[in-house]
Amino acid sequence: MTRKWLILVCLAAVVIGFALYHVYGGSSTPVGQPALVRLNPQNFDGLRRDFNAAQDTVRVVALLSPT
Amino acid sequence: MCLQGASAVQRVLEQEGNGRVTVFAVWEPVLSTDWGAPSGAALRRLGDQRVRQYWDPDRLLSKAMGETDRASVVWDRVLLYPARQAWEQSAPPRAFFEDGPVIRVVAKFTGALKQAEQFSAPE
Numbered sequence: 001m002t003r004k005w006l007i008l009v010c011l012a013a014v015v016i017g018f019a020l021y022h023v024y025g026g027s028s029t030p031v032g033q034p035a036l037v038r039l040n041p042q043n044f045d046g047l048r049r050d051f052n053a054a055q056d057t058v059r060v061v062a063l064l065s066p067t
Numbered sequence: 068m069c070l071q072g073a074s075a076v077q078r079v080l081e082q083e084g085n086g087r088v089t090v091f092a093v094w095e096p097v098l099s100t101d102w103g104a105p106s107g108a109a110l111r112r113l114g115d116q117r118v119r120q121y122w123d124p125d126r127l128l129s130k131a132m133g134e135t136d137r138a139s140v141v142w143d144r145v146l147l148y149p150a151r152q153a154w155e156q157s158a159p160p161r162a163f164f165e166d167g168p169v170i171r172v173v174a175k176f177t178g179a180l181k182q183a184e185q186f187s188a189p190e
Contacts (some may be wrong), residue, residue, distance in 0.1 A: 010130040020111040024107075031114045037103065037105065039123045047091065047121060047128065054089040057117075058183045060149040061159065062076050062090060062142055062169065065069040065097040066105035 069097075073112040074168030076093050076145065079177050080115040086184055087150070090118040095126045097142045132156045143168040149180050150187035 027036050039047060051059055076090060092113050094105045102115040113120065126134060131142040144167035146159065154160055163186070164179035166172040 012129070025181075027104045027110065027122070028107045029110050029120050030114040030116075033114075034119055036110065037119075037121045037122050038104065039127055040125070040132070041127065042128045044131075047143070048092070048159075050119060051091060051154045051159075055153060056150055057087040057089045058150055058180065058187050059152075060088060060090040061128075061146040061162075062072070062092045062093060063144050063146075063147070063167075064073050064094050064105075065101050065142055066094050066103070066109050067070065067096055067100040 075173045092120045095123040149183045
């Protein structure tokens with residue numbers, strides 16, 4: 001009985017760990033896209049520069065939350 | 068809801084094909100489950116190569132757009148700018164189209180995108 005419960009707990013931990021990793025783990029952008037830029041007060045103006053650098057295109061700004 | 072919004076933007080991009088569009092996806096912590104940067108799975112919801120993705124943990128863009136308290140957080144919104152419109156001040160310029168939640172305004176956003184593309188045709 002104890003061994004059975006131990007196996008079940010381990011399996012549950014693996015499943016939960018996988019789920020947490022899927023939701024929160026790793027922040028790699030898709031192939032072909034620039035890397036994710038983490039904004040801070042020092043580099044925030046870079047977003048504005050990127051926006052203006054793409055002036056020959058229609059620009060979409062989407063504000064989203066990660067979950 | 069917001070992840071569905073990201074997928075909705077991706078579907079619009081797929082419908083637009085080779086349109087000259089650049090998407091700036093700015094992820095920000097808003098919900099109680101937003102513990103950290105968007106996961107690879109979340110980022111892959113916007114897989115189009117015309118997308119550039121940003122993680123804004125301090126919600127600097129929302130604050131530049133007027134956030135002063137919890138009730139005024141700017142999120143789950145899409146803003147559209149035609150070609151040649153520059154961002155010159157600390158806050159983004161007034162948008163050609165702005166609305167949200169994204170998943171609920173997809174049809175309006177798609178129509179506005181077509182208008183913006185026509186407006187942006189070379190002079």
